[in-house]
Amino acid sequence: MVAFNPDETSEIARARLKKRSLNVQLVDRLFVAAVYILLATFLAIVLLPLIYIVASSFSSPQAVSAGRVGLWPVDFSLRGYEVALRDPKIVSGFLNSIFYTVAGTLISVVLTIAVAFPLSRVDFFGGSLITKLIVFTMLFSGGLIPTYMVVRSMGMLNTPWAMIIPNAIGVWQVILARAYFRDAIPKELYEAARVDGAGDIRFLLLVAIPLAKPMIAVIALMYAIWQWNSYFDALIYLRTDALHPLQLVLRNILILNTQSNLGDATAMLERQQLADLLKYSLIVISTVPVLLIYPFVARHFTKGIMLGSVKG
Amino acid sequence: MAVSENGDEIDRRGWRYRARRSWQRHWQLYLLILPPLVYFAIFKYLPMVNAIIAFKDYNVVAGVWGSPWAGWKHFSSFFGNLVFWQLIRNTFTLSAYYVLASFPIPIILALALNEVRLRAFKQTVQLVTYAPYFISTVVIVSMTILILSPRIGLVGDVFGLFGVPAVDFLGRADYFRHVYVWSDIWQTTGYSAVIYMAALASIDPSLYEAAKVDGASRIQKIIHVDIPGLMPTAIIILILGVGNIMQVGFEKAFLLQNPLNLSQSEIISTYVYKTGLLNANFSLATAINLFNAMINLVLLVGVNAVAKRVTGRSLW
Numbered sequence: 001m002v003a004f005n006p007d008e009t010s011e012i013a014r015a016r017l018k019k020r021s022l023n024v025q026l027v028d029r030l031f032v033a034a035v036y037i038l039l040a041t042f043l044a045i046v047l048l049p050l051i052y053i054v055a056s057s058f059s060s061p062q063a064v065s066a067g068r069v070g071l072w073p074v075d076f077s078l079r080g081y082e083v084a085l086r087d088p089k090i091v092s093g094f095l096n097s098i099f100y101t102v103a104g105t106l107i108s109v110v111l112t113i114a115v116a117f118p119l120s121r122v123d124f125f126g127g128s129l130i131t132k133l134i135v136f137t138m139l140f141s142g143g144l145i146p147t148y149m150v151v152r153s154m155g156m157l158n159t160p161w162a163m164i165i166p167n168a169i170g171v172w173q174v175i176l177a178r179a180y181f182r183d184a185i186p187k188e189l190y191e192a193a194r195v196d197g198a199g200d201i202r203f204l205l206l207v208a209i210p211l212a213k214p215m216i217a218v219i220a221l222m223y224a225i226w227q228w229n230s231y232f233d234a235l236i237y238l239r240t241d242a243l244h245p246l247q248l249v250l251r252n253i254l255i256l257n258t259q260s261n262l263g264d265a266t267a268m269l270e271r272q273q274l275a276d277l278l279k280y281s282l283i284v285i286s287t288v289p290v291l292l293i294y295p296f297v298a299r300h301f302t303k304g305i306m307l308g309s310v311k312g
Numbered sequence: 313m314a315v316s317e318n319g320d321e322i323d324r325r326g327w328r329y330r331a332r333r334s335w336q337r338h339w340q341l342y343l344l345i346l347p348p349l350v351y352f353a354i355f356k357y358l359p360m361v362n363a364i365i366a367f368k369d370y371n372v373v374a375g376v377w378g379s380p381w382a383g384w385k386h387f388s389s390f391f392g393n394l395v396f397w398q399l400i401r402n403t404f405t406l407s408a409y410y411v412l413a414s415f416p417i418p419i420i421l422a423l424a425l426n427e428v429r430l431r432a433f434k435q436t437v438q439l440v441t442y443a444p445y446f447i448s449t450v451v452i453v454s455m456t457i458l459i460l461s462p463r464i465g466l467v468g469d470v471f472g473l474f475g476v477p478a479v480d481f482l483g484r485a486d487y488f489r490h491v492y493v494w495s496d497i498w499q500t501t502g503y504s505a506v507i508y509m510a511a512l513a514s515i516d517p518s519l520y521e522a523a524k525v526d527g528a529s530r531i532q533k534i535i536h537v538d539i540p541g542l543m544p545t546a547i548i549i550l551i552l553g554v555g556n557i558m559q560v561g562f563e564k565a566f567l568l569q570n571p572l573n574l575s576q577s578e579i580i581s582t583y584v585y586k587t588g589l590l591n592a593n594f595s596l597a598t599a600i601n602l603f604n605a606m607i608n609l610v611l612l613v614g615v616n617a618v619a620k621r622v623t624g625r626s627l628w
Contacts, residue, residue, distance in 0.1 A: 112348075137357075165351075290448075
């Protein structure tokens with residue numbers, strides 16, 4: 001506490017304050033400099049590996065294989081992308097992923113709204129019980145095998161349905177959507193709708209959904225990114241290669257080192273070099289779609305996280 | 313209380329009356345919520361019922377209900393198995409290491425970002441550090457493997473600069489945990505920092521005014537205003553982390569596994585997958601899974617109770 005002391009003359013006090021504030025200013029400046037250095041380090045640590053991957057993907061197979069690529073392409077070439085885009089497995093994986101993402105997101109969003117909207121209504125009898133039952137599934141689950149048995153008994157094994165239905169609804173998204181419906185729709189609108197004799201479903205379609213567009217966009221993108229990135233369901237439920245999503249194809253090529261179709265490269269050495277390069281190009285191809293849309297949703301994701309943490 | 317939060321009068325009549333009235337008014341909502349409820353019943357609650365096979369000798373022909381009872385056989389065979397302690401140790405160590413190592417870093421990032429006045433710089437750092445969160449596990453693991461590869465990777469080059477021979481990080485069991493934890497921190501720090509940034513933004517501005525009047529330096533302001541303001545959020549995140557300590561994700565550990573690091577990388581969830589789906593021992597895998605889920609539930613409830621008593625913060 002540096003308050004004026006009535007016993008001292010105001011001049012001394014002012015001089016003291018000034019001296020102290022000069023000290024504080026110096027310390028603060030040093031501190032701010034340290035903060036900028038720290039943040040630049042954070043930035044570099046995240047950015048350098050990404051730059052390295054992109055740089056490698058545009059390099060020649062020989063340079064990549066010899067480990068000569070740093071943060072700038074060496075012997076610029078598009079061979080990696082060429083090979084990737086000509087591989088039927090990769091192309092079919094890409095198309096499958098687009099299908100699963102679009103269809104899955106659509107179904108997920110519809111189901112999420114269908115559960116969140118009723119739960120957002122205060123006079124919906126049974127709502128709190130249903131909410132508890134849904135949240136409980138976050139804390140405890142039957143486990144991998146019992147779930148697998150259910151999917152099998154539904155005849156969904158090795159069908160596209162297995163990618164879309166078993167994880168269609170995210171509890172987190174339900175909590176988010178429910179909170180949004182509750183806060184964003186003025187109570188007067190319900191009254192007006194009741195007077196007009198509009199039913200709940202009509203109200204949802206004509207009033208609530210248009211009002212909740214930003215929230216719906218956010219949960220749709222959450223589902224879409226999750227679906228695009230997931231490989232686990234495909235790993236356990238899909239046997240046929242033709243159904244595999246991109247992530248599973250990637251896993252086989254990138255991690256299990258399954259040789260993909262390397263086109264005209266026949267020599268052993270050339271094959272190995274191309275296989276190395278292909279990995280970098282594949283990482284870029286599969287990640288770019290997500291990183292392109294992410295800046296537009298990042299802001300809303302933050303709101304989503306906060307909503308979730310507040311409502312628990 | 314005669315008036316509810318939205319101003320409606322609360323009905324004092326019985327629940328039967330309220331249920332009937334709710335049905336008359338909102339039968340369309342019940343229609344709407346029916347498909348999602350069926351979904352939860354089939355894909356979330358039916359598996360909980362199926363988990364009964366942990367106490368049976370399940371075979372496909374007899375089905376869940378026709379298979380003979382086995383009591384605690386599968387549990388005791390798991391507890392008696394040599395692999396039991398190894399799995400517990402691997403799972404617990406990996407998770408505890410992760411929770412502790414990943415806890416302070418996002419807080420530091422958020423506090424630092426909060427000090428920056430240059431909007432463009434601040435936003436760039438945020439956007440870049442947040443981005444890896446959206447990269448898939450398969451790609452993150454592949455990047456990790458490529459970058460750490462002694463033959464072609466970036467890290468080998470850096471080691472070379474200092475004249476240190478390249479290390480095969482994925483070929484040695486001792487390194488598995490570090491690779492797992494630090495690649496995860498690389499991926500999620502920016503995302504976690506966002507949560508703390510929001511907490512910082514909601515601190516009462518009058519506290520900063522007071523600190524200014526008192527002539528506090530920036531460091532003092534951080535210690536006396538920022539950090540106390542972050543505590544509630546930090547505690548919730550720590551509770552969640554400790555509560556889920558036996559629940560390490562399958563996805564990443566499975567992808568990082570190879571025969572060379574299995575002695576440390578085999579965790580409960582990957583073992584369940586192998587026992588159940590690869591070796592088709594459904595009952596044993598379910599028993600292991602159930603055991604793990606129970607530990608986790610107890611941990612979460614226990615940690616939450618402790619946190620509630622000590623700090624007054626709770627998840628529910």
